[in-house]
Amino acid sequence: MSDAHIRHTLDAAWDGVAPGREQCVELLRYPAVSPEAALTRAVADSVSRRRFAGQAMLLGQIGIATDECPGGCGFCVFGQGHALFDVTALDRAELLQRSKAFADSGQLYALFLMTMHDFDREALLDDVAAVRAAIPAQTRLVANIGDCEREYWRDLREAGLSGAYHVLRLREGTDTSLDPAARKSTIAALRDEGLDWYYCCEPIGPEHTPEELVEQMFFGLDHECFQHAAMRRVCQPNLPLAVHGQISELRLAQVVAVVTLAMQASPSLRSIAVHEPNVLGLCSGANTVYAETGANPRDTAADTAGHRGLDVNGAAAMVAEVGWTELMQGA
Numbered sequence: 001m002s003d004a005h006i007r008h009t010l011d012a013a014w015d016g017v018a019p020g021r022e023q024c025v026e027l028l029r030y031p032a033v034s035p036e037a038a039l040t041r042a043v044a045d046s047v048s049r050r051r052f053a054g055q056a057m058l059l060g061q062i063g064i065a066t067d068e069c070p071g072g073c074g075f076c077v078f079g080q081g082h083a084l085f086d087v088t089a090l091d092r093a094e095l096l097q098r099s100k101a102f103a104d105s106g107q108l109y110a111l112f113l114m115t116m117h118d119f120d121r122e123a124l125l126d127d128v129a130a131v132r133a134a135i136p137a138q139t140r141l142v143a144n145i146g147d148c149e150r151e152y153w154r155d156l157r158e159a160g161l162s163g164a165y166h167v168l169r170l171r172e173g174t175d176t177s178l179d180p181a182a183r184k185s186t187i188a189a190l191r192d193e194g195l196d197w198y199y200c201c202e203p204i205g206p207e208h209t210p211e212e213l214v215e216q217m218f219f220g221l222d223h224e225c226f227q228h229a230a231m232r233r234v235c236q237p238n239l240p241l242a243v244h245g246q247i248s249e250l251r252l253a254q255v256v257a258v259v260t261l262a263m264q265a266s267p268s269l270r271s272i273a274v275h276e277p278n279v280l281g282l283c284s285g286a287n288t289v290y291a292e293t294g295a296n297p298r299d300t301a302a303d304t305a306g307h308r309g310l311d312v313n314g315a316a317a318m319v320a321e322v323g324w325t326e327l328m329q330g331a
């Protein structure tokens with residue numbers, strides 16, 4: 001992209017005109033340390049602060065059960081064939097205690113319950129109903145679970161669920177054992193059921209080309225996600241994809257910025273997240289971070305809180321430090 005061309009792309013983005021696929025590919029071709037990437041991040045930061053009126057969104061996630069997961073994802077500590085994690089499960093009392101500890105501060109927009117790809121469907125319905133009854137009304141309840149059909153999403157919605165995190169991952173079906181068609185049909189089903197759909201460009205590694213990143217991130221745009229995001233793959237030694245290494249937070253922030261600019265074309269979008277929480281992403285278009293407790297696919301600790309995971313107060317302090325001084329409420 002020439003100087004004039006990138007200036008035109010970013011001027012247009014500043015005026016609210018989202019870059020298309022080819023322009024996004026060009027923006028991602030610049031090295032993360034280049035002045036062009038810095039300018040892209042600066043424009044995205046301003047666009048996002050204007051779009052979200054300076055309001056951040058804090059989310060919390062609880063990993064409620066772990067097992068050797070048939071998803072087999074080559075980047076995940078739970079993946080079958082390379083799992084670095086034992087079977088664990090939170091009992092109901094512990095789940096409620098952790099849910100209340102997260103949500104009672106009133107700072108969370110939504111609380112996420114995460115399972116493996118396979119999980120006990122009846123138990124999750126009971127968990128959703130119990131957690132819904134235990135946490136403040138202003139905190140939404142969201143699931144991060146395996147593939148499901150519409151009828152089950154309806155049952156979850158009736159039990160108190162508001163949304164779901166579900167992603168057609170980078171190299172899905174190649175770096176994972178999951179069927180891309182099943183991922184897509186699950187996303188269609190949860191959207192048809194009226195649930196908020198949380199999406200993400202993930203899990204990004206150094207081997208992903210700008211074209212792959214753009215193709216995967218535009219799935220979220222084309223299907224009108226409620227939240228978009230970017231997440232880098234964390235390089236845990238002994239996992240199959242560790243051989244590729246890990247991108248820098250600076251490169252991750254560049255992807256966050258491109259997601260932010262592209263998503264100007266989506267009026268339904270409510271937030272942009274960066275995983276894991278970091279200030280560079282929050283100054284490059286992201287207004288959202290997740291606090292986490294329990295199991296975490298990027299961590300080998302049984303409880304990620306105090307390890308890789310940030311607690312709610314830590315997440316609130318991080319967004320405030322970079323000028324996101326108000327928090328969105330879920331209701």
Ligand code: SF4
Nearest residue numbers: 069071072073076079
């Ligand atoms: S990322 Fe999810 S689906 Fe893939 S192995 Fe890990 S827990 Fe299973």
